[in-house]
Structure formats: C-alpha cells, structure tokens
Amino acid sequence: MLPSFLDQIRISLASERLTLVRLRGGLRPRVAAKQIIECPAPAGDAPWRAALEALACALSQAEWQRAEARVVLSSGLVRYGLVPWSGALHSPQEQEALVRHSFAKVYGDRVTQWTMRWSTAGKGAPSMTCAVDKGLLDGLRALAKPARLRLQSVQPYLMAAFNQWRRQLKGQTAWFALAERDRLCLALLHHGQWQHIRSRSLAGGLDAQLPILLEQAHAMTELPASGNVYLHAPEHPAPRFPADSPWSLHTLAWPARRGLLPMQDGAYAMAMSGDH
Template identity: 30%
Template sequence: MSLSFREHYVAVIGANGVGLSRCDARGRTWLGSAGFIADRQSAPALALDSLQRLLAEHIHRRARLSVLFSSHYSRFGLIPWSEHITTPAELQAYASACFDDTFGKSSEAWALSLSPENAGLPRIAVALPQALLNHLRTLVKELGLQLVSVQPYLMAAFNRFQKSFGDRDFLFVVAEPGRSTLLLAREGRWSAVRSLRIADSDAALASMIARESELHGLNGDKPVDLFVHAPARHNDGPMILGVQTLELPVVEGDVQDPLHLMARAVN
C-alpha cells in the first residue's frame, strides 16, 4: 500500500444526513455530520453535495475512502440460480431482468452487484443508481482520494454480525430510521431479501417480523433465529419477544450520532 494512502475514512450516506469518520493508527475519530432536508428525488444530489463539503473540510491529503449507503438509496433482490447462465455478462443481464420483473422497467440506470455464491445457490443482488455512483466517483477523484469500497449498510452490518448467525437458519432485520431491510437464510442459502418503509417503533418492527414469518413459513417445525439491528437506537434498542438485538460496540463518551455508529460497521 502506498504510504500516501495510509489514512482511511468512512463516509455514511443516510436518508437525511451524511457523516464522516477517520480510521488511523490512533483509532477511530468522528469528524462530524451534515444534515439535509430532501424528498426522494433530490436526496441523492443533496447527499453528495453534503459529502463533498465534509470531505473538503476534513481531508487535506491523499487517503482511502469507504462509503456506506443507507437502504433508502438501494434496491435489493433475490436472483434465483439458473443453469443456463454461463458468463458474467449473462449473469448481469439475467439479474437486471429479475429486477425489472420486481420493480418494473425504469428510465434510470442502476448499477447491480451480486453476492458471490456457489453453483446452484441463489444470490443477493443490490442496485444503486448509476448516476449516483458516477457523481460519487467524480467528486472523490477531484479531491484526490482513493475510493476503496462502496456498499449498502445492510451488507456492512451483515458482515459485521455474521458470526452471530453461525450455520443456523436466520432472519436478520436492519432497522434504519424509516426503512427496514431483511435477509432470510434457510438451509445454507438465501431465501428472501426485502426492504420496506415502516415506522420507527417496536410495534411496527414486531408486526413486520410476524408478517414475514407467516409469509415464509418460519413458525413451523424448523424454527428460525430472529435478529434485529437498529443503528439509530443504541440507547433505546428494540425489545421484541423472541428477537435478539445486535448492537455495534460504542466507546464510552463517544458521540451518539447514528451515522457515527453506522460507520463502526466497517472494520
């Protein structure tokens, strides 16, 4: 690694704010956040404008940057296995067709990424607006930074808590403010992924988990472990019967900004 890229920054792009932290030999330092008010259409542009100001204010030399996107900006889908797919290009086209079936055809271009799975297994796919990614790459390049990772917060949280799931069947819910996204794994394979707008309350979460459990037959003879992670509710975590709450570690006296807590999902 080049010495000029030793410092590593983590940016979190939330539904109504952007945050930035620095990771170096001294540990992790929260640099601050910037909020914005926007509707769904204008949020991406305002988010990146806010990110650009934060980066320009706090980073004055070459460094690496990882970016986490809230599920508010993402689409998720389960891509079934097909023995007829033989090349990466065919897989991308197939996944795109699956997204069109789920969300309808869009005039907006979307960039698709798929989870690596063994042959015969379905994949989780995530889509981010291509224009959003292009804008991000442009502003990072203009600031002289190295973009090393772009991923939805759902994936960062799953990777961070993966050891908690073990080899068991599980339903994992990431409850961000205003939107909850779930991953269901059964018999060693992905079974469902879904992202829903719901209220920020235990009652709403419990109702959603109950509906999904009924929909996917999770109340039968083979029980599924239930987990929820609510990064904005560290001091008031969800308390739902039969559901284990997963929390990221917090340093005593640290800033309790939800975006800061979300940045801690990146090791």
C-alpha cells in the same frame, strides 16, 4: 502531496443524512474527526442527490481530504432482490442479464440507469442482488479525485453490517434485521442461504413495528412463524418483545471504537460498518 494512506475516511449516505468519520493511526486507529450533516431530500428529486451535494461541500475541507475512503449506502438508496440459481448460466454477462431482467420485471425501464451487483451462491442457492443508481456511483467517483481520496469500496449497509455478524448466523435459519433511523431491512437466511429480503420505511418505535414487519415478511415464506431474530439497531433503544412472542430476539451490540461510544454515537454506526 500524496494521500496519507494511514488515514481512513468512513462515509455513509442516506436520503436525509451524510455522516463522515476520519480515522488516524495504524493497528488501533483513533477517531480524528467526525461530522453528521442533515440534508433533507427535496420532493421529486433523486433521494441521494442532497447527500451527494452535502458530501461535495464537506470534501472541500482539508480534514476530509487525502486519505483512503469507504462509502456505505443506506438501504433507502439501494434496491434488493433474490435471483434463483440457474445451471444454464455460463458467464458473468449472462448472470448480469438475468439479474437485470429480474429487476426490470418489478421496476421497468428504470433499471437501465442502475448498476447491478450480486452475491456468488452455491449450487441451487438463490443469489442476493442489489441495484444502485449509476448517477450516485459516478458522483462519488467524481468527488473522490479532487479531494485526493482513494475510493476503496462502495457497499450497501445491509451487506456491510451482515458481514460483521455473519459468524453468529452461520448455518442457522434466522432473520437478520437492520434498523436505521427511519428504515428497517429484514433478510431471512435458511441454512446459510438467502431466502427473503424486504426493506421499508420505519414509522414508530421498534417495539411496536418490528413484530408487525416480521409477521408480514414471514407470511411470504413457508417456514414456521417463529425463530431467531438478530437485530442490528445502533440508533434505537433495545426493543422488548412480549413474553409470549414466537420470536427470540438477539440484539447485536455495536462495538466501541477509540473516539466513538455505542450509547452516544450510534448515528455513526453505518459509516463505521464498512470497517471490519
């Protein structure tokens, strides 16, 4: 039997959780199945291995087979960076060499085991770069084939979520804040160009942590310590900044889907963010 390409499976992987959603239908797909599997990563092991093993078990079940699939990766499984524009680059191979060198300066020889990707920036603009363990990508491809899944894409949560809201940030100088259950990623755009990115563990509520992390991240820029913050945090209550805060907070509401409600199903937002 051929895969049913009217069915879509959305998958998200984090260091301690696997999420799956099966969509069925055409123009207005509905949720046919959904599942969250908690899978804490053993100390000292690759942070993605437990989630990948949980995915292998899930894909042995018929409800997660024979479909098109998109995978979204937690910021905890991705390394981000910015590479300055260079007019001396003339091929993708030269661009990759520059990206790999920039990561090697921070992470050393580990970069030989990573797959690199980068955005195409305009003249003079830095490129957003990311790196993912080859073992994770190879594992996803290996699991897709026996489950009769056609793997359409594997992308970082930051990129998938930002692409949903990029029209609202177009041309602005603003922070895009992406909060997962236990991680926060902050990215600064200045006139539509990436200027700064930071990802770290999130301990405590967003009310207390987000202003602190914004202040710390801002200290590494040359822009005024104020401005707009666009927050995508479907697993957290909407935070409130103090009345005298220099930041203007805009909470991005995760849209409802047939079978998923924002107030109840925020844990599925990462998996669904690849669907835009």
